[in-house]
Amino acid sequence: MTTAEKYVTAAYCAVFAMLLLYVVIIALKLTRLEREVDELAERTEAGPVEEPRERTLVG
Amino acid sequence: MTAALVLVFFVAPNDANQGFSQRIFYFHVSIAFTAYACFAGGAWKALVHLWKRDPLADLESYVAVHQGLIFGSLVLITGSIWAKISWGHWWLWSEDQLVLFLVLFLFYAAYFMLRFSVDPGPQRANLSAVYALFGVVLIPVSFLAIRIAKGFIHPVVFTRHGPNFGGWILVAYCVAQAAMLVLAYALYRVELAGKRLDERLRGLREVLA
Numbered sequence: 001m002t003t004a005e006k007y008v009t010a011a012y013c014a015v016f017a018m019l020l021l022y023v024v025i026i027a028l029k030l031t032r033l034e035r036e037v038d039e040l041a042e043r044t045e046a047g048p049v050e051e052p053r054e055r056t057l058v059g
Numbered sequence: 060m061t062a063a064l065v066l067v068f069f070v071a072p073n074d075a076n077q078g079f080s081q082r083i084f085y086f087h088v089s090i091a092f093t094a095y096a097c098f099a100g101g102a103w104k105a106l107v108h109l110w111k112r113d114p115l116a117d118l119e120s121y122v123a124v125h126q127g128l129i130f131g132s133l134v135l136i137t138g139s140i141w142a143k144i145s146w147g148h149w150w151l152w153s154e155d156q157l158v159l160f161l162v163l164f165l166f167y168a169a170y171f172m173l174r175f176s177v178d179p180g181p182q183r184a185n186l187s188a189v190y191a192l193f194g195v196v197l198i199p200v201s202f203l204a205i206r207i208a209k210g211f212i213h214p215v216v217f218t219r220h221g222p223n224f225g226g227w228i229l230v231a232y233c234v235a236q237a238a239m240l241v242l243a244y245a246l247y248r249v250e251l252a253g254k255r256l257d258e259r260l261r262g263l264r265e266v267l268a
Binding site: 002003004005008010011012014015018019022026029030033037040044 | 064078083087129133140144246256264
């Protein structure tokens with residue numbers, strides 16, 4: 001492998017490594033968002049949490 | 060992208076002057092034009108935001124500038140590698156094209172510093188939009204730098220009479236350029252979808268809290 005070939009390979013590898021890193025970061029972010037959507041859906045399906053009623057003295 | 064790589068490495072001939080190292084050009088130039096397109100797109104969306112006060116346009120502008128910065132860093136990396144082979148230096152401060160692209164890159168890098176130093180809201184969106192719009196002036200300056208520069212060390216591939224190459228080199232370049240633009244647009248859509256989802260989730264959480 002000549003020096004020029006090594007540099008050209010390095011340039012293309014750098015491009016793909018950076019794009020891959022970007023895609024991985026976006027994928028991780030989307031996974032986190034999906035998890036948060038699931039959590040919110042579970043909370044919504046469970047319904048509103050009832051607040052305890054205040055005790056009033058009768059008589 | 061696969062077709063572009065096949066054309067670059069197996070079909071396009073070696074350049075008569077630069078030999079094998081010229082193959083960096085196919086991705087370097089196409090990434091550079093993609094970065095310009097992203098910055099221009101960001102400026103256009105910024106203009107739309109200032110015109111119509113559309114919050115979505117602000118988000119689109121932000122994502123486009125972010126894409127431009129990613130592709131811009133790739134231009135600097137591939138350009139430096141090519142410079143090392145051809146000129147024997149990773150960087151030459153005497154080259155107007157290089158320095159102006161770095162200025163453009165740093166200008167848009169500062170966009171994020173500005174954006175995240177202001178609290179979210181209309182003021183941040185307006186400031187970001189104005190800044191993104193100003194940066195677009197640097198794009199033609201950066202592009203024309205090698206044509207107005209006195210020392211022609213950086214190769215000029217696009218002249219007034221068209222590209223300085225033909226045949227399979229032109230075909231390989233066009234395919235690489237198209238692939239890069241499509242890739243950038245796909246990444247833009249994915250990132251934008253993520254950002255919009257993030258904003259909606261934040262709104263929902265506030266309602267539920």
